[in-house]
Amino acid sequence: MTTTRLTRYDRSMLRLMNDRRGAAWYATAARRRLAVAAHITLTAAIGGLMTHLFLAEGEPLWTIAVMAVLLVPWMVATGVINSATRGLLELRERALDERQSAERSRVLARAHRATTLLLATAVLGLLVAGMADGHAPKAYAGPLLIAVLVVHWLMPLWVAGLHAQDEPSEDDALGTGPLGR
Amino acid sequence: MSEQVHNRLAVVRAERKVSRQSLAEAVGAHYQTIGYIERGQYNPSLDLALKISKFFGLPVEALFSLEPFRPLTDEVYGRNQP
Numbered sequence: 041m042t043t044t045r046l047t048r049y050d051r052s053m054l055r056l057m058n059d060r061r062g063a064a065w066y067a068t069a070a071r072r073r074l075a076v077a078a079h080i081t082l083t084a085a086i087g088g089l090m091t092h093l094f095l096a097e098g099e100p101l102w103t104i105a106v107m108a109v110l111l112v113p114w115m116v117a118t119g120v121i122n123s124a125t126r127g128l129l130e131l132r133e134r135a136l137d138e139r140q141s142a143e144r145s146r147v148l149a150r151a152h153r154a155t156t157l158l159l160a161t162a163v164l165g166l167l168v169a170g171m172a173d174g175h176a177p178k179a180y181a182g183p184l185l186i187a188v189l190v191v192h193w194l195m196p197l198w199v200a201g202l203h204a205q206d207e208p209s210e211d212d213a214l215g216t217g218p219l220g221r
Numbered sequence: 222m223s224e225q226v227h228n229r230l231a232v233v234r235a236e237r238k239v240s241r242q243s244l245a246e247a248v249g250a251h252y253q254t255i256g257y258i259e260r261g262q263y264n265p266s267l268d269l270a271l272k273i274s275k276f277f278g279l280p281v282e283a284l285f286s287l288e289p290f291r292p293l294t295d296e297v298y299g300r301n302q303p
Contacts, residue, residue: 126251126253136251137249137250137251137254137269138250138254138265138266138268138269139250139251139253139254139257139263139265140251140254205262207253208241208253208256208259208260
């Protein structure tokens with residue numbers, strides 16, 4: 041982390057991502073897994089509603105209202121995961137130190153492998169569906185492509201959230217106790 | 222392919238009454254990284270190891286080693302290893 045090259049935006053993001061006021065939300069591995077699971081569920085729900093909105097001939101008003109309501113907890117879950125990872129994916133490279141940069145590369149590599157597998161599964165699924173029903177690939181290609189794109193976008197966040205580790209407890213004593221800072 | 226690098230950073234840091242946060246700020250790292258190094262979960266680069274050593278005014282081999290460190294009391298009082 042080279043503090044001399046940080047812009048005002050970098051510094052404010054660094055402060056935001058290291059703000060520990062919500063630490064209780066991601067203090068344990070179980071809570072972080074819960075946040076990631078909630079984020080995946082909400083993403084699937086919003087994606088499903090979007091598909092319904094654009095592809096089905098339904099009443100759009102309630103769909104938009106439900107999507108707007110779901111977006112709030114989705115943003116909260118995103119914030120929780122980002123805080124748990126200390127902004128591993130949100131901060132610019134120059135705001136990360138060497139360990140964080142290496143961790144980000146590992147997370148992106150794992151996410152890339154996972155989305156590659158997902159893409160292969162999606163293509164295979166479409167081919168199998170095409171063999172059963174000739175119109176299936178044409179009908180499902182659009183929504184499937186959008187779903188894969190969304191997963192490709194969010195997979196690094198989910199992987200990072202699942203790989204985040206517990207905060208070392210000893211430093212609290214050093215920071216606020218008799219040893220001081 | 223990563224070899225374990227042993228360190229006595231936690232001991233020295235506690236002895237000098239330095240928090241992870243202030244050490245991290247001094248060497249341009251995140252405070253969690255200091256914790257990872259202390260727990261042996263991350264091996265620092267040569268650059269970071271030298272910066273940490275410089276911060277404490279110690280030779281790098283006093284803080285980092287490829288071999289496990291003997292307890293400081295053994296070194297000070299010269300007790301032989303069993």
